[in-house]
Amino acid sequence: MQREMQKMTWKQVRDLVPDEITTVIFPVGTLEAHGATALGTDNYIPESIAQFMADEINALIAPTVNYGITRSLYGYPGSITVSPDSFKAYVRDILDSFVDVGFEQVILLNGHGGNNEVLKEIAHTYFYDTDVKIAVIHWWEFCDDVIKEVYGQDGGHAALNETAMMQAIDEALVDASEYDTDMVYTYRPGADIYPVPGSILLYTKDEGYPDFDITRAKEYQRKVFECVTDFAKFVLERWSMI
Numbered sequence: 001m002q003r004e005m006q007k008m009t010w011k012q013v014r015d016l017v018p019d020e021i022t023t024v025i026f027p028v029g030t031l032e033a034h035g036a037t038a039l040g041t042d043n044y045i046p047e048s049i050a051q052f053m054a055d056e057i058n059a060l061i062a063p064t065v066n067y068g069i070t071r072s073l074y075g076y077p078g079s080i081t082v083s084p085d086s087f088k089a090y091v092r093d094i095l096d097s098f099v100d101v102g103f104e105q106v107i108l109l110n111g112h113g114g115n116n117e118v119l120k121e122i123a124h125t126y127f128y129d130t131d132v133k134i135a136v137i138h139w140w141e142f143c144d145d146v147i148k149e150v151y152g153q154d155g156g157h158a159a160l161n162e163t164a165m166m167q168a169i170d171e172a173l174v175d176a177s178e179y180d181t182d183m184v185y186t187y188r189p190g191a192d193i194y195p196v197p198g199s200i201l202l203y204t205k206d207e208g209y210p211d212f213d214i215t216r217a218k219e220y221q222r223k224v225f226e227c228v229t230d231f232a233k234f235v236l237e238r239w240s241m242i
């Protein structure tokens with residue numbers, strides 16, 4: 001069945017929510033430089049997780065918020081940002097509309113680290129104010145074990161993990177010929193730099209360089225999908241007992 005709200009009519013939504021469907025999946029990302037992968041990486045990845053998950057948890061998928069808080073890589077061509085205040089108000093307004101549609105649970109799938117803090121603040125007050133339950137999942141942090149399981153190493157930004165997810169979504173969204181190790185910057189304590197001197201960011205020395213292996217990318221993607229979906233199922237089940 002069709003689960004993307006953008007592709008449904010208002011009557012279809014009226015007939016399903018809340019009688020048959022009470023959960024909405026809400027992808028949030030940004031447009032940002034990502035080494036050899038497309039600027040929309042942080043939007044495409046949570047959308048792909050949402051599409052895998054929707055049938056499994058019987059949810060509708062709301063359209064993605066494509067612009068977030070881009071700071072570290074602002075200045076790289078194509079990176080776009082909104083202010084934290086604008087982002088917070090805008091995302092909260094959308095969440096408040098979900099209440100009026102009749103949803104009772106929100107699974108917010110975040111694709112961008114710069115959004116983490118504000119999304120946590122929003123989630124902190126949302127249920128208290130509205131009685132609609134919310135889980136914000138930062139997939140790359142939450143599935144940190146999966147990158148170690150499949151690749152035996154840590155990921156990063158636009159690194160092995162995000163590059164693999166994008167290749168698995170659509171190989172046309174990754175251009176391995178553009179990749180060069182001079183795009184890589186390994187974070188070191190004691191330096192805060194804007195823009196960061198590299199659009200591929202590693203957090204562990206010598207770990208997370210993209211390998212562009214499509215077979216492993218597909219395996220990694222499947223495990224990430226299962227990791228996030230299993231957790232969403234668990235949370236929804238626990239919520240149903242409250």
Ligand SMILES: [Zn+2]
Nearest residue numbers: 041042158162
């Ligand atoms: Zn990213």
